[in-house]
Amino acid sequence: MERSDVRSLYLLAAFLVCAYAMPFLVGAWAGTVRLDERWLGNLATVVVGGVMQGGVYAMFALGLTLIFGVMRIINAAHGEMVMMGAYLTWVAFFYLGVDPLLSIVLTLPIAFVFGVVVQKLLLDAAVGAPELTGLLITFGLGLAMIYTAELIFTTDFRTIPYAPGTVQLTSAIAVGQNRVISFVLAVAISTAVYLFLKLSRLGKAVRATALNAEVAMVCGIDVRRIYLITTGLAAALAVAGGALVSIQFGFNPETGVLYTLQAFAIIVLGGRGHYVGALIGGLMLAVLENLVSLMVPNGTAMVELAAYGLMISVLLIRPGGLMGVKEG
Amino acid sequence: MTRVEHLRNLALLGACAVALAILPHALTVYLRSFVLFTMMYVVLALSWNIISGFTGYTSFGHVAFYGIGAYACAILVADYRWHWLPTLGVGAVLAAVVGVAIGYPVLRLKGPYFAIAMLGAAEGTRVVATVWDGLTHGGLGISLPSAETSLETYDAMLVLMLLTIVVAYGVGHSRFGVRLNAIREDEVAAEALGINATLYKLTAFTLSAVFPAVAGGIQAYKVLYIDPPSVFFVQITIAMALMSMLGGKGTVIGPIVGAMLLYTAQELTWVNFPTAHLIAYGLFIVLVARFMPRGLMGFAIDRGWVRKGMIH
Numbered sequence: 001m002e003r004s005d006v007r008s009l010y011l012l013a014a015f016l017v018c019a020y021a022m023p024f025l026v027g028a029w030a031g032t033v034r035l036d037e038r039w040l041g042n043l044a045t046v047v048v049g050g051v052m053q054g055g056v057y058a059m060f061a062l063g064l065t066l067i068f069g070v071m072r073i074i075n076a077a078h079g080e081m082v083m084m085g086a087y088l089t090w091v092a093f094f095y096l097g098v099d100p101l102l103s104i105v106l107t108l109p110i111a112f113v114f115g116v117v118v119q120k121l122l123l124d125a126a127v128g129a130p131e132l133t134g135l136l137i138t139f140g141l142g143l144a145m146i147y148t149a150e151l152i153f154t155t156d157f158r159t160i161p162y163a164p165g166t167v168q169l170t171s172a173i174a175v176g177q178n179r180v181i182s183f184v185l186a187v188a189i190s191t192a193v194y195l196f197l198k199l200s201r202l203g204k205a206v207r208a209t210a211l212n213a214e215v216a217m218v219c220g221i222d223v224r225r226i227y228l229i230t231t232g233l234a235a236a237l238a239v240a241g242g243a244l245v246s247i248q249f250g251f252n253p254e255t256g257v258l259y260t261l262q263a264f265a266i267i268v269l270g271g272r273g274h275y276v277g278a279l280i281g282g283l284m285l286a287v288l289e290n291l292v293s294l295m296v297p298n299g300t301a302m303v304e305l306a307a308y309g310l311m312i313s314v315l316l317i318r319p320g321g322l323m324g325v326k327e328g
Numbered sequence: 329m330t331r332v333e334h335l336r337n338l339a340l341l342g343a344c345a346v347a348l349a350i351l352p353h354a355l356t357v358y359l360r361s362f363v364l365f366t367m368m369y370v371v372l373a374l375s376w377n378i379i380s381g382f383t384g385y386t387s388f389g390h391v392a393f394y395g396i397g398a399y400a401c402a403i404l405v406a407d408y409r410w411h412w413l414p415t416l417g418v419g420a421v422l423a424a425v426v427g428v429a430i431g432y433p434v435l436r437l438k439g440p441y442f443a444i445a446m447l448g449a450a451e452g453t454r455v456v457a458t459v460w461d462g463l464t465h466g467g468l469g470i471s472l473p474s475a476e477t478s479l480e481t482y483d484a485m486l487v488l489m490l491l492t493i494v495v496a497y498g499v500g501h502s503r504f505g506v507r508l509n510a511i512r513e514d515e516v517a518a519e520a521l522g523i524n525a526t527l528y529k530l531t532a533f534t535l536s537a538v539f540p541a542v543a544g545g546i547q548a549y550k551v552l553y554i555d556p557p558s559v560f561f562v563q564i565t566i567a568m569a570l571m572s573m574l575g576g577k578g579t580v581i582g583p584i585v586g587a588m589l590l591y592t593a594q595e596l597t598w599v600n601f602p603t604a605h606l607i608a609y610g611l612f613i614v615l616v617a618r619f620m621p622r623g624l625m626g627f628a629i630d631r632g633w634v635r636k637g638m639i640h
Binding site: 068072074121122125126129130131132133135136137139140141142143144145146147148151257261264265268298301302304305307308309311312315316319 | 380384386388433434436437439440441443444445447448449451452455456458459562563566569570573577603604606607609610611612613614615616617618619621
């Protein structure tokens, strides 16, 4: 690493320490921080819950980072794909009576095909074009998805009651069963995708295309096919993320937008195109969000601000993120 | 372009101005506000085009300035009993200050990073407007004292639009504009030729921030009620980008034509298909970006209807 590279890493680390200290300071000032046993228990619960939530974030951020890494396209419809996953799971649960976790087996192929079709019809034209083209195409797609969902499902918030019990980790720390299940599944799926990318021939071809599409082409890789697989995989990850989101939180057609920005904050923090970075970024963002919602008054709106603030600051301090791909 | 052509364009603009100034007296209130909003979108698309079309930095958060202008007007009129005209100036100054403050750091980013940072900045501004109860009344929004405003706001928007067109045209045909284009084509090469890219980008960005703020202020006084989701609406940014792209970004006439066409189309579909129009709108964005990223001007250039390699 060059010296300036190391310096920006230190700067970023210092910034992150400040970012994590911020909710505590605000909390101390607003009087929501009390150093008794019950509050410390709450704090630990929130941190553990954040880690669990972060696993799910990391999974759908992985999809966004795949598309961005391979094709340099920002998929502004990523959050809508998460939302689509939530609704597919909801339909499977209430109309077909399928268990939300089992339904992943059903929805993943649908999502993969959806991704392939989107790539074939729309995104192939945006590869290598100015970023506005890809942004507008995916944003328009996202809008069409949102309002189609509104037409079918209305804007009501939906939830899926699933595994409502809690898991008692210690006497003070209790985490919802659904969160634990989601976390385990998210880690399993992310690991599977990661191993696929690292070990299989096809996965290596995807990574080669991300590094340099032209050289990959010269080496005999069918780049167009890799693009199809990338977007298919990304859509599948988003939809799986949606399934896991749907058993934890309420959702409506418009919740997708926030997920897009969160996923983007995560990949910026972790380093674009960096798969382990996405995991770390997901955990960090979710923990920070939970700390903010615990201590800062007016928490729910401030949670959003945490994601945007983190994203912009990281972009300014070190555009490559924690795992440092040097690029502005 | 020759002097004669500049004079011809100026005469054309003057003729349009006179026609638009007389027009409202012959229109119903509905049509009057339709023309007003069309003019507003012309302003928005043209100013977005200064930073994103001429300079090539795709701003995906320009609605922030529009919202700031709207809030400046609403707060000063509703809470401090100002006359509404001076508030537009306050909004413009505020947007310029915020533009420099956001632009100076963020313009160092390139391509998709800049776009997404601007999106984050705009969403962040919306959250601040929601949370800062004491100043902005939070999520409740602000109601302005009601008044019959359709003629005043119409005239103000007309003046603003003419001003924006003149400024955009002036920028496009000046050395300043040529330098912005050079930055768009190759920033490193432009800097090597002695262009102070940072200064030029920042100037273009600030310039493109001011007009949306004034438009936002006029709009707030026109509709008499604003709240954070409506004036920091992401789709307003998208509309600016789409209108410019539809007409042809990087030109002057392109965003004007794009704004008129798209706003009319939006209004017609909205009236005729109240439920499905937003789906159609989404698909329309996809189609324009997919099949005609160079816009109508690109189409016309390909067919030899207009000269290539110029800003029209």
